[in-house]
Amino acid sequence: MSDGETPSDRLRDRAAGSRLKLWLLLDADRWLVTGLLLAVVFAVLLAAGMVAPDAAETLRTSDSVDTLFQALLTATITGVTLVLTLNQLVLSQELGAVGDQQERMMGAMEFREDVAARIDTPVSPARPSQFLRALVTVAGERAADLRQAVGESADAELREEVAELSDSLTENADRVAAGLDNAQFGAFDVVSSALDFNYSWKIFAARRIDERYGEALDSEASDALDELIAVLKLFGPAREHFKTLYFQWDLINLSRQILAVSVPALLVSAVMMAFFDPTAYPGTVFGIEWVVVLVAAATTLAVVPFVILLAYVMRIATVTKHTLSIGPFILRETDDVTEVEWDR
Template sequence: MSADDAESDVRPGDATDGQVGRERAAEWFLLTGRRRVAAGLIAAVFFAGVLAVARVAGVPVRTLVAEKNTLWWVFSPMIGAVVTGVTLVITISQLILSQELGSLGDQRERMEGSMEFRDDANPRLDSPVGSADPASFMRQLLDGVRARADSLGAAVADAPDTALHAEVDEYVDAVSDDAARASEVLEDATFGGFDVMYGALTFNYSWRLYQGRRLVARHGDAFDSETRRLLDELLGLLRLFGPAREHFKTLYFQWELVNLSRVLLLSSVPALFVAVTVQLFVNGSSFPGALVGVERLTWVLAAGVTVTLLPFFLLLTYVIRVATVTKRTLAIGPFVLRNTDRDRIDWETDPQTESATEPGAETDPQTESAERE
């Protein structure tokens, strides 16, 4: 199941328990689960699959080992693959991380850009200085979004235009609910795990930004100065959320590359040890007898192949999560790439609104939930 399959167009009220369970399982495997545990599950399934095929096929493994030199054909290429693969991945990781190295001028420019963003964000956070912790900083942004949204809803509560009141009220409720859900995810999050990135993905700022801009295009003339100011402040915070999320995403990817390099180095040692040991000391007469109807030698070889492939399983789980996050965050700003139908505000289309929308914004909109863009 792909990441997009896990997030179908079924409305929450229509989803069955089985669908919810599959979506949660896919979300865990693709995003939220610990990568080492996910790799362990893949290894366990692979090991069980090899034993099942051996049991069903009924081919004597000892005959294959003795007559066809199976151990050499299987484990000798694996040794070269492990050494080459680990070396290649670590080299690529170091190449990417080398971007952190630079001249004093480059580092100063990065510092000035970071401080400029913080100086722009601090006045909007209702705080003299925004938090230095990524999770807390994102929560401050979300708290500011909720406060502006609530103030906007109160400002139009007595508006004579019932259509304006209804649309703004629905928009405010959607923004507040999304921000509250994301803030809850970030409450106990610490940078280094996936929690901070997961919380940032939970809030679909791009769709809310698009909705707000379309609201201005549709009812801008009906807003008084105070209401328009509150809406502009809300949209300003939503604009800040995008660069902040992209910055923390970059830091998270670099963090994951370091973790991946380390875990591949550690797992490659037992993988090479098992591959070399099996190839040197195991033959057709080793491990006589059977266990639950399967030759003991089959158990040993299945375990040996699984352990040797463990670096690949780890690489697979890390790359899957990085690729899923990348796909969820390809666009920045009021562009919606994915086509779902949840919590949708049903806005009628008219020429004035259509001319005010941005290219690419006509894609059927979406609202994010926990693994969302």
């Protein structure tokens, strides 16, 4: 397994697209993304008003303003209905009979006990960031144990592959652990750092070492490899669980924010339909007709709920796309994978 065969650990390096695009989709504050999108909407409307022939005259002599804001009013009401549907979706995950709740509780406790046993502590951490940090830190320690266990092996290729896996894993674990340190759940930092731990590739690499050199490993090295794989296998469901909780948290925040801005958006649309007279605003500002500026500004305010929804859904969809698989499956096109031999 040469360096050229090892994919990058960072999601931003593995994913297609520019760093700016991924920053906007993932890391940027959602209100900042909303503001940028609204600025684009306003600028495009102004540009269209400047370029279109007789745009101001068309607004004054036709019913286009009423038609536009009637459609926006209907869309806002539909958006609020969608928000209520999202809230019901989130609530449906929390509602259930006492037996179902007990089963969820027992499953969570059993998983925490499994993790505690693997990380050699009486009780596993309670905070999501520290829970994931403990797993990646112990994974790095198990990789170091494996490297030490095969240090005296006569098989140079085995030592080389284990050293490469160990170096990659410990470096990745240290970087992810630093990102998770003191990260607060609810912010994207926890999920963002967890996405940069390429556990699925490391499980594949460790199992491939077991397949190729299993018979050459002594008991100490074999146990160290099994322990490493076991810890990595626990990280997958832990990350997926916290990712799901984060999505629920984000959808709740999204619902509250859309409900908060929907009333002003409805009022803007209603005022433009009931009271706005395009003929009452002659003159220009910076060479642009006043009526064009006012209609563009009102339209931008009216689409705020939709733009907030777009900003949040972009991040949720991006994270979901890059975490569709759990375990050692690689869904994207890549030249970085050496296939396992299959003789049948």
